[in-house]
Amino acid sequence: MNNNSRPLLFAVLSVVIIVLFLNFGYYKQWFDTRVVRGVSDFSDQLSYMDPQERRVIRWGTSYIISFNIAKSLQDRHMDTNALILMPPVEYMRKVKFNFTPPEPAVFYYYTGMHSIEATRKDAEKANFAIVYLDNDLQLVQLNDSNRTKVLSEFRQYKYY
């Protein structure tokens, strides 16, 4: 064996190891789904470089609905003192609406607005609530007449 050809044989060995490894059992599945797909999505993703588009792609309906709620309140100039009562996750599952309500810190991150869960101590101070009405998710203003009803309904379900 020529001394100079040995590194070449090792190079071939390296390629063989890599090819066999990445085609073996679960490694093939991992490589295809986690690595190759990540790279193949690259060119598509270049078409959606706007940060807002990237947020929508990543966070989905949880972000879109939160964003729209905040926008609706801002448009009505009612955002400054708004404290929004969030529905429990279990409640959303029961009504079969595809929305995972974000916890208050995450909602604040998405929108810059305050929210609260029905089981928390300041829940009585909520002046808006997200409820499922007429086959849709709606933002309703809370007052002394409807607050107790909404709170007691939400408190029947688990948030996490």
Place this chain on the structure above:
Amino acid sequence: MAIAGFIFLIAAHYLCGAGLLALFAIKLPSVKHNALAIIAGIVVVSFVPFLLQLGYVPITLTSVAAGIVVLCLLLNITRIKNFNLAALRDIRLLPRFKSYEVPFLIIFAFILFSSIWRSFYFPPNARDMLSGPEVIAEYTVKEHTMLNSVLSVNLESTNNHLKPPFVSGLQIVYKFFGFEFGQVWVGILAIAFCVFLYQSLRERVHPVLAGTLTLLFLAIPEVYAYTYIMLFDYSNMVLFFIGVYFLFEYFKSGRRNEFYFASVMLAFSVFVRLETLVLVGMLLPAFWLYAVRKKVSLKHVALQSIVMVGAGFILYFLWLNVYVKHYMPGNLSVVAKDVNHNLSDLSPLFTRFSDMNGQLLFGKYATALWAYFINIFLAVFILDLIISRKISKESRNWLYAVAVVYFGLPFLGYLLPLMDLMNTTKRGLFKLMPFLVLIMANTGLLQRLSAKMYSWETAPDSQPANKARTVKQPVKSRGKAKATR
């Protein structure tokens, strides 16, 4: 802005890290040195917003940039003093690799490109980030203080805002320098660690084996996912590994600078996840055993033990007992309610240990989490025990580190009930993985195979490989190769 910011931050990471390495007189081959400098520099830069906040300095682009420059200068004082222009001529810009390493380098680049792109493109997604470090960072950039309006939100459902400021610090810095979602540092850290690990393996085994082992590590599905998902655990794994690595280097060389550097890196790992302090404490017996063998004076043993745990404890104390207690508004201390007060009941400890093994490491989730990594490790390790019938000194050290994590994580789960199985313990297991790679590299089996590969590669043309007398190998594997011949 992002490109200029990226160049500035990479330079800042490198210079801060290289300055830190120079302060501890850590000498390494250039590629490994640069990778370690970037890793250490990432942590150093993460301190900047926190330090500014401690001094109530408004956190703006200018103050953050000035803070980074000042830290960089402070860490490089000795290097600036001893600056030698002639030494610049010796700097090699491109590292040298053997031709057969290229296929591995290409596949690593491909795999890690996917990581860095995703860490750049997507916003952070992990719930622990969005309800803690990320939201704090976002509003710090807007309001110029880490004590911002996020703390006025109802935070009863989370304690993530109380997690140490490593991630939030880096997010603040990267957002200021033009990265909408920060997070790119996650990919940079992963690349630097991959380079460090590969180079460390290359010092012990033939590059083809080093490449295979690095690929094996990179392809651990759950660990790989956190090369682009921002969370604490990948960084914690990297820093804990490097701390342990230099502790064991100290055991070999006896150079105290390596011990002190190890202590700093372990302290950094505590800065990422505070409970790591318990694992650092569990490393002490290994040091004491070394001290007894080497007849280190009691005074030094006491001093070094204090430094090893004390460095991490200072950061722990600074965050929880200074910042959370005195800077954060209201009664946000969680320590009392987070600790298990019924320590006499050991059943949660055994349950966690059993679940960790039965579900995560060897059970129904094992393949999805680690692919075949654990199986391959066990196969190599057991085969080596059967064939070699001994465990090398270096492997014994790494096995001790494995034991610290393996027994330490269930213990932490028992001590801190908030550390659940499917999140905290699962991701805590990341810390096992680089140790297992190093154990494999140090088995007699791979050492002999490596020696044979070197021997065959460098044997003269006319001589059969097994009779070759001239063997060129890296310094660290020469001794073992001779012994095996």
